[in-house]
Amino acid sequence: DIPDIPGHFTMNNLTNTLLQLLRAALEPTVSPPSIPRLTEEDWNRLFTLAAQHGVTALLFDTILRLPEQQQPSRALKIRWALSSEAIEKRHAQQTRAAHELTTLFASHGVRTILLKGLGLSIYYPRPEHRECGDIDLWLNDCDKGNRLIEELGIKINHDSEKHAVFHYKGVMVENHSHLLMPSHRRTERAIDDFLV
Template sequence: MGLILKKTDKLLFKLLQLALDTTGALQGLEEAPSEEEWKAIYKLAKRQSVLGVVFNAVKKLPENFRPARALLLRWSMDAEGTAGMNKLLNLEAARLTWVFEGAGRKNAILKGPANARLYPDPLSRQCGDIDIWVEGGRKGVTELLYKLNLLNAENDDHAYSRHHIHLPQNKDGVTVEVHFKPASGIPFRNGALQKFLNEEIRKATLVPEGFYSPSIKFALVMQLAHLQQHFYSGGLGFRQYTDYLMLLRHSTEGDRNAAVDVMKNLSMMRACGAVMWVLQEVFGLERELMLCAPDRKRGERLLKLALAGGNFGQHKEVPKPKNVFARWFKDRLQALSWLTFDPVNAVFKELKYWRATISLIPKRIKRRRIAL
């Protein structure tokens, strides 16, 4: 059975298109949603982490089409909070840029504030953390963070991942990930991906917000690789798809052609076609801006996942089995179900799981603890 969309899903799509339209061609909604529909739209936008963006569409509507006053006021406060947090992130991104610049290290902001500046209203993008790439590799970046007192022995517990280091949250509630690699890996061709990213990120340019932003070509490849990682581990919401839409809207034909040349060599085109379909269905992405032909079958799976789970799959309502072995079996079946979507990525993801699981067996035996 194909994907079945609710009326409120379609209304949210129209509002997103209206909010992100810069041509003035879109005229809004054909009829005013009911009070209950507005409540459902608000809830859905919140789950998808696009409240601030959608509120820009609400402001474009005639007064008799808008939500009731109580919801409108609540939504306005949400949007103001998002705008304020974006300002804090921009200030912190600029401050860190010059801290690392002063230490003689090239750096660039990944995703987050770099994406937000591309939006029609840059302060409407719901904030996450700041991802900043700093040259020097894992060892060099770690030593620099200690030298700058950004990391110390008291707060470096669990700070490391395979490609970045978590800094402690600052007094304003801003969290930062310092990347010694521009992005995590992809199946079997990770060396080629990292080579491209490390060469391209050095072309980052200083933007008016006070930080270095990578090229659109870099962002198109890196962020699709990032999207791929999350397809198989919880899913993605509309915030990440909106980011990718903004990249495409600010790309040149040369950017897109160059990005596709890289993606074709990195087993990314199945995911690319699926994302293009989602962007077409939800945001009305123009055909001339697509990186490849939209893939409806795979795209429907991604959209279904987004609607069910919201931002990074955090709002899934399907309870997990309480029994650890039942949960493990369900997770393995779920992992295998991605074989029809993208066999290369699905096999790679499962191999990584088993490698990590087997490597932990001695520790679990020592602790007398069974876990899967």
């Protein structure tokens, strides 16, 4: 948690500011919000809060659209820009890995669906600014897909009932055999039958 600091924005005010900036990032046609003037300490706390929630690059897009007098210091903008650049590079690495894996699986008759973060990033104004911790793939034949990965000499962790986890070219990947939690077997079977 980020503590409140006397004389600065409360955590609640900081969260509201983050949400206003985030809304403008997700809806680029919306004008940037008119936010109160933040101190350097408040901007640093906002940066930390954005990083904790995986929205650093998204917020930076809006911050650059704010009037100059509402923006953080040059030093913090540089820090924010470097963080955003690292997120963009990670997104590109994950996108390449997802493409290579889905191509590998398809060449062996295994159908895939890209799930969650990376899959949903295409709906963001700047997909490369959607932070993703890993790649989530649903495979219609997870056992076969996992064997293909093991044939590449990659160790797979099978400890979870939900998915198999491995690292491919520096990217964590989860191969899911189910789209839903195991407690929803009947619904899942219907979805699986529809997809397969």
